[in-house]
Amino acid sequence: MDQKSLRVSQLATYHICPRKIYFEEGTTKPTQPGKETLLLKELSHLLPEIIRRKDEISEDDIRKAFHDICKELASIYPDTFGETPREELDELITQLDAKTIADGLSTHLREEKREFIDSITPHASEPLLYSEKHRLTGMPNKIVKIGDELVPSVLKTGRPPKNGVWKTERLRLTSYAILIEERYNTIVKRGIVEYMRYGTIRRVKIRARDRREVLQTLHKIRKIHKNQIIPEKPLSAPCERCEHNKKCEITPETLSSKFF
Numbered sequence: 001m002d003q004k005s006l007r008v009s010q011l012a013t014y015h016i017c018p019r020k021i022y023f024e025e026g027t028t029k030p031t032q033p034g035k036e037t038l039l040l041k042e043l044s045h046l047l048p049e050i051i052r053r054k055d056e057i058s059e060d061d062i063r064k065a066f067h068d069i070c071k072e073l074a075s076i077y078p079d080t081f082g083e084t085p086r087e088e089l090d091e092l093i094t095q096l097d098a099k100t101i102a103d104g105l106s107t108h109l110r111e112e113k114r115e116f117i118d119s120i121t122p123h124a125s126e127p128l129l130y131s132e133k134h135r136l137t138g139m140p141n142k143i144v145k146i147g148d149e150l151v152p153s154v155l156k157t158g159r160p161p162k163n164g165v166w167k168t169e170r171l172r173l174t175s176y177a178i179l180i181e182e183r184y185n186t187i188v189k190r191g192i193v194e195y196m197r198y199g200t201i202r203r204v205k206i207r208a209r210d211r212r213e214v215l216q217t218l219h220k221i222r223k224i225h226k227n228q229i230i231p232e233k234p235l236s237a238p239c240e241r242c243e244h245n246k247k248c249e250i251t252p253e254t255l256s257s258k259f260f
Contacts, residue, residue, distance in 0.1 A: 004135070004225075005130065005135040005136060005137050006135065006136055006137070006218060006221055006222070007136075007137055007138060008136065008137070008138030008139075008172055008175040008176065008179075009138070009172075010024075010221055011171050011172070011175055011214060011217045011218070011221070012168040012171055012172055014217050014220065014221055015167060015168055015171060015217070016168065016237070016238065017233060017234060017237040017238070017242070018220070018224065018231035018232075018233075018234075019230060019231055019232075019233050019237070019244070019248055020242065020244060021221050021224050021225075021231070022224055022228075022229075022230050022231060023244040023247060023248070024244075025224075025225050032080075034157075035080060035081070035084070035092055036092055036095065036096065036157060037155075037157050038073070038077055038080060038081075039066065039069060039070075039073075039092060039093070039096065040096070040155065040157055040196040040197060041141070041155055041196075042069040042072075042073070042076070043062070043065055043066065043069060043101075043196060044120065044141070044142075044155055044194055044196050045122065045125070046065050046068070046069060047065075047105070047120050048117055048120055048121040050065060051105070051109060051113075051116070051117055051120075052117060054109070055109060055110070055113070056106045056109065056110075057101075057102045057105045057106045057109065057199075058102055059098045059099045059102045060098075061102060062098040062099075062101050062102045063093065063098045066093045066096070066098070067093070070086075070089045070093070073089070096197065097197070100197070100198055100199060101196065101197065101198065101199040102199065103199060104198050104199020104200045105199040106199075107199075108199075108201055115146060116201065118144060118145065118146045118147075119144055119146060119151075119153070119192055119201055119203070120142075120144065120153075120194065120201065121144060121145075122142040122143070122144060123142070123143045123144055123145040123150065124142065124143040125141075125142055126139050126140070126141060126142070127139065127140070127143060127183075129176070129179035129180065129182075129183050130179070130183075131178060131179050131182045131183075132182070133182060134178065134182075134215070134218060136175065136178070136179065136218065137179075138172075138175055138176055138179055140152040140153060140154055140172075140176040141153055141154050141155045141194075142155075143180060144192065149186075149188075149189065149190075150180055150184055150186055150188060151188065151190055151191060151192055152173050152176035152177055152180060152188065152191045152192070153191070153192040153193070153194060154169060154172055154173065154176075154191075154192070154193055154194070155193075155194045155196055156169060156193055156194065156195050156196075157195075157196065157197050158195070158197070159195070159197075159198065160193070160195040160198060160200050160202060164202065164204055165193045165202050165204050169193050170191075170204060170210055171210070171213065171214060171217070173191030173192075173193070173204065173206065173210075174191070174206050174207075174210040174211055174213070174214050175214050176188075176191065177191060177206045177211075178211065178214060188206055189205065189206055190203055190204060190205050190206055191203070191204055191206060192204075233248065
C-alpha cells in the first residue's frame with residue numbers, strides 16, 4: 001500500500017484539473033506567495049490589534065497599517081523582501097484599495113464586533129497539521145477560537161463569490177477541519193475565508209457532503225499515483241496558465257481515465 005501522504009493543496013488542484021496531479025507527482029516545489037499576498041497576510045495578523053480599539057475602520061487606518069507592516073517585511077520574509085526598495089513597496093500599497101478594505105471591515109464591526117475579533121485573531125498561526133489516519137498534511141493560515149470551537153481560516157486575495165465561498169476554498173476548509181479534529185480531538189463545525197483585499201470575512205458550515213468529497217478525492221488522487229493513468233482534462237481547465245501545457249497536449253488520451 002502506498003503510504004505517502006498527500007497535501008491539502010493537491011485536493012484543490014485535483015478539482016481545478018486532475019491532470020495536474022499526474023504531472024506533478026513526486027514534486028515538492030513550494031508555492032511562493034506574491035508580494036501583495038504577503039502584505040495582505042500581515043494585515044490580517046495586525047487587524048485584531050487595530051479593531052479592538054475602534055468601532056469603524058478608516059482608509060487612513062489601513063494605509064497606516066500597511067506602512068507599519070512594510071517596516072518589518074524584510075525581517076519576516078528576507079528572501080522575498082530583503083532587497084525590495086521602498087518605492088516598490090509604496091507602489092504595492094497604492095495598488096491595494098485601502099477604502100474597499102476599510103469599508104468591508106467596518107461593515108463586519110457594526111454587525112458583530114466581538115465575534116468578528118475572535119474570527120480574525122489567531123489561536124495558532126500557520127500550524128503544520130498531519131492526519132495519520134488519512135495520510136494527509138496541510139497548513140491553514142490560522143486556527144481561530146470562537147467560544148470553545150476551533151475553526152480553520154484561510155486567506156484569499158481574489159474576489160469573493162456573491163454568496164458563500166468558492167468550491168476549492170470549501171474543500172480546503174473541510175480538509176483542515178479533518179486535520180484539526182485528529183490533532184486536537186475535537187469536532188470542527190465551520191470554517192472561515194478572509195477575502196482581505198475586499199475586507200470581507202465569510203463563514204461556512206462544514207457539511208457531511210464536503211467531508212465525503214474530501215475522502216473521495218483523496219482516493220482518486222491515490223488511484224492516479226498508483227495506476228499511473230492520465231485522467232481526462234475538464235473543459236474548464238485553465239490550460240493557458242498551466243506550466244504542463246506542452247506535455248499535456250502531446251499526451252494521448254487513456255480510455256481508463258473515464259473512471260475518474
